[in-house]
Amino acid sequence: MNQPTHPAGGDVQPQDPPAAYPPYQPPAMPPRPCGIKTWQIVSITIAGAVVAIVVIIIGVIALSGSMNRVAKEAKDYYDSKAEPYTNPAERKTYTNDTISFGYPSSLQEMSLEGWNYTVRKGTVSDRRVFGDKDMNYFVVYTQIKDDGHPAGMSKLQMKSEMSSLFDQAQSSGSGLTDVLRHEQLICQKHESNDFSDLTASTGEIADGTPVVSFHYVCDSRVENEDSKIETYQSTWYDHKGRLNTITVSANAKAKNKYGRDSINIPGLTARLR
Structure with missing residues (x-):
């Protein structure tokens, strides 16, 4: 049987048995970052x-x-x-075969749709409405023919008719709204006690034509910023026996814009021929 050999002249060195697992090696630490300075x-x-x-x-x-x-x-x-700005002092003129009147140039002629107007006698031969976009200020003109008055009326006859209208207005009876020709366009209510500051007067326009004038305040039919509207009206018969009425209506906003005096009835130039 073979015997294990040993190096000559040396002692036999004991040998450790082989390890079951390799020795534990901790993971390598990452390099530490450089320090960040406070600044x-x-x-x-x-x-x-x-x-x-x-x-x-x-x-x-x-x-x-x-x-x-x-x-x-x-x-x-x-x-x-x-509406574009226009100088309130600038005027336009409306003219037909019997009358001329001026109105502020900022007013525009409006459609008659929705402006219902009942005539008890005769028929409407001319009607115009000029107003601003919010209806704070408007001018209405109406001419009625065939109401029973003949053409070629004398000034005396015209004056008699105007005096009759004046008396009718002063009585404040049920016929008052027939006298205040455009109240149904202007006012919400039309009874006698619905009008305040009602006054009436007789006079003449430029060529001596007799005229009756009215002034009143009522609640506006048009819904806008001011419920009260003030109206001036002039009514007269022309040389063809036609009844002419013009009203100028304005609320407080319009008075501030156009001036208090500008809402009065403009100078009327009638032509008797």
Whole structure:
């Protein structure tokens, strides 16, 4: 049997048995980052704050510009809907075969739809409505023919008719609304006690034609900012026996715009021929 050999002249060294597992090796630690200085932290914080402020400022400017643009567009839209400014002193003139009268140039001739007007005697031969867009100020003219009065009336006959209308208004009877020709266009209610500050007077227009004039205040038929509307009316017969009536109506807003005196009946130029 073979015997294990040993190195010559040496002692036999005992040998450890082989290990069951390799020895534990802890994981390698990552290299430690370089330290961040305090001044670097402060710099980063300040830079971030500056960037945030700049972003906020840019956002505010952009929002402000957008709001200004929207406001301008809205203003342009409503300005396009509003009546153009005109000098209240500037006038237009309406003329037919018997009368001429002036009215503010800012007023526009309006459609007669919705302006119902009942005539008890005769027929309407001419009717005009001139008003501003909100109906704070308007002028209405009506001419009625064939109401039983002949053409070629003398001034004395005309004066008698005007005196009759005057007396009818003074009595404040049920016929008052027949005298106040346009009250159904102007006022919500038409009973005698619905009119305040009612006055009547007789006189003449430019060429001596007899005329009866009225003034009254009532609740406006048109819904706008001011419920009270003041009206001046002039009524006369022309040379063809036609009954002419013109009313000028305005509320407080119109008086402030056009001036108190401008709502009086304009100078009427009648032509008797």
